[in-house]
Amino acid sequence: MYLLYLLLRLLALLPLRVLHGIGGGLGRLLLWRRGRMVHNTAVNLRIAQPSLDDAGQAALLHEVMVESGKSASEIVKVWGAGAERALELVREVRGAALLDAALATGKGVIIAAPHLGCWELLNYWLCRRTPMAILYRPPRIAAIEGLLRKVRGALAPEQVRADGAGVRTLYKRLAAGGTVGILPDQKPRAGEGQFAPFFGRQALTMVLLPRLAARTGATVLFAFAERLPRGAGYRIHLLPAAPGLADADLGIACCALNQGVQNCVELAFAQYQWQYKRYSADGLISPYDREQG
Numbered sequence: 001m002y003l004l005y006l007l008l009r010l011l012a013l014l015p016l017r018v019l020h021g022i023g024g025g026l027g028r029l030l031l032w033r034r035g036r037m038v039h040n041t042a043v044n045l046r047i048a049q050p051s052l053d054d055a056g057q058a059a060l061l062h063e064v065m066v067e068s069g070k071s072a073s074e075i076v077k078v079w080g081a082g083a084e085r086a087l088e089l090v091r092e093v094r095g096a097a098l099l100d101a102a103l104a105t106g107k108g109v110i111i112a113a114p115h116l117g118c119w120e121l122l123n124y125w126l127c128r129r130t131p132m133a134i135l136y137r138p139p140r141i142a143a144i145e146g147l148l149r150k151v152r153g154a155l156a157p158e159q160v161r162a163d164g165a166g167v168r169t170l171y172k173r174l175a176a177g178g179t180v181g182i183l184p185d186q187k188p189r190a191g192e193g194q195f196a197p198f199f200g201r202q203a204l205t206m207v208l209l210p211r212l213a214a215r216t217g218a219t220v221l222f223a224f225a226e227r228l229p230r231g232a233g234y235r236i237h238l239l240p241a242a243p244g245l246a247d248a249d250l251g252i253a254c255c256a257l258n259q260g261v262q263n264c265v266e267l268a269f270a271q272y273q274w275q276y277k278r279y280s281a282d283g284l285i286s287p288y289d290r291e292q293g
Contacts, residue, residue: 012080017231019073043287044274048199054248056115063270083155084125095238098221108174108218114183114261115273118234122225124155125236133158133173134181174216181293182209185261203278213246220245222260226268236288239263
């Protein structure tokens, strides 16, 4: 782990523009190889943007893969430079007053952070403003967890495992007026979600976040860190939740949850992690099993 940490520190000396250039090249290489990741991404883009013709779909797929490569390479800067140095890359914050107002109520805050932009930098920014716990699943490689704790330093959020005890911890923190972070587009296990539309098609959606909001009365804000062009840095966005997210009817609540994610994605469409199989468990033939045309 020490050697990996040292390598991160050295690579972090490179300008963000250079790292993004390397990441963009990686994305183009993956696109050229046309593997499963590219296939899944192309399927999702056809679902989310059905009005685009073949040329438009190809151009969008290229842009998304380039941004996916950047998301991988920029982590070198975010982790290797250290939290405080990484935060110097934040150029603008939109919606900060929403967070200030939510924290002032003392009723708890739920940050819904989709797989969009640079979420690790977002964690740093949020943890500088308020102590925060995040729901997570342990990495497959145990050494990575130790590395994460080291690079995050004093701005590390409390990591709560995604199990029964972890969920109870989230309820307690919110009841005490604290802040928790959840990935709202994390695909739930079979039997643990609700189908709701996402970019026009039904997607299995988590019910945990709406239940937390309904039972605690906490304010829900959506947030992400947008990657600016040419390695210029990042723009933090905080957006209000869509109406109905805390509704007792989970169908209504999950529709609002996905609408909140979609509102974020539409601000930086190509920076969303489109390779995930959001639409694969709708009881029909999976769109990812079909051959690309």
